[in-house]
Amino acid sequence: MAYSFTKMHGLGNDFIVIDGMTSPIDLSSDDVSAMCDRHRGIGADGVIIVRPGQGDGFMDYRNADGSLAQMCGNGVRVTAKFLVDRGYLPPGRDSLRIGTRAGLKEVRFETAGGRLSRATVTMGQPILDPAAIPVHAPVDSDHGGVPYVGALMIPTPWCPATVTCVSMGNPHAVWFVDLESMPDELVRGDRLDSLDLSAIGPYLESHTVFPEKANIEFVTVEPDGLHMRVYERGVGETLACGTGACAVLVAAYLTGRTGPSSAVHLPGGTLHIDYREDGVHMTGPASTVFHGTWE
Numbered sequence: 001m002a003y004s005f006t007k008m009h010g011l012g013n014d015f016i017v018i019d020g021m022t023s024p025i026d027l028s029s030d031d032v033s034a035m036c037d038r039h040r041g042i043g044a045d046g047v048i049i050v051r052p053g054q055g056d057g058f059m060d061y062r063n064a065d066g067s068l069a070q071m072c073g074n075g076v077r078v079t080a081k082f083l084v085d086r087g088y089l090p091p092g093r094d095s096l097r098i099g100t101r102a103g104l105k106e107v108r109f110e111t112a113g114g115r116l117s118r119a120t121v122t123m124g125q126p127i128l129d130p131a132a133i134p135v136h137a138p139v140d141s142d143h144g145g146v147p148y149v150g151a152l153m154i155p156t157p158w159c160p161a162t163v164t165c166v167s168m169g170n171p172h173a174v175w176f177v178d179l180e181s182m183p184d185e186l187v188r189g190d191r192l193d194s195l196d197l198s199a200i201g202p203y204l205e206s207h208t209v210f211p212e213k214a215n216i217e218f219v220t221v222e223p224d225g226l227h228m229r230v231y232e233r234g235v236g237e238t239l240a241c242g243t244g245a246c247a248v249l250v251a252a253y254l255t256g257r258t259g260p261s262s263a264v265h266l267p268g269g270t271l272h273i274d275y276r277e278d279g280v281h282m283t284g285p286a287s288t289v290f291h292g293t294w295e
Ligand SMILES: N[C@H](CCC[C@H](N)C(=O)O)C(=O)O
Pocket: 013, 063, 068, 069, 070, 071, 072, 073, 074, 075, 170, 171, 215, 232, 233, 234, 235, 238, 240, 241, 242, 243, 244
């Protein structure tokens, strides 16, 4: 069956977006992985089917390997853009609500020339209970009476990984790396972009301590904010990760490395994350690249 699609991205975290608002569309995990193949398919980090449902539309997100994920932060901004730009919202609206497998997300947006340019997503409260993340580890830290997994030491073939575990509806393990103490086979130089994630990324992603696997963030704290790279569950390294940026800010705040608001710099660009009483807020762009047909 042929599908029309729109290729979109949030800071280079790219998606194949299919309109399921007016007709039922069902893709197998094999369909998704074939579409996401960067040599034989369209190429993307994931597929989003936009469906009617909770709020103004439901984001049915799948990772490039065909697996389901509960939440995708860049994907929510892209889904909002898709709905706004295709006229699924009545004129005059500057906000919408998008359903996800991690619940309803409020999105406030700006437009340029009638098209969504930037959006702020209320991502909800971080989940810190190990059983809910999930991670097989005890709470070992406390922030203002709130227990969390702050320093889980995972032995690896290269060096110990000490991670702070946070869920934004999907599991994240945040590692504040000390590049100077890492072996040469992992990092050549003193910059985050010289870290080789190709082996340690999948090793941690699928570690038995994460019963549903995990997205792994590698972070340094710099004068201009947090710098991160991410090895995503079911995808591999991506240029940006919205839920990952939120998890990084929460982990940095809980462990006393930053305040509750920071720029988070990713290889694909910068997101602004604020951790407030009503939850975590993420602000960033969303872009449309081209339209096509998948035969
Ligand atoms: N890129 C997405 C995260 C996808 C998470 C997915 N890889 C998972 O299995 O949780 C984001 O912007 O939040």
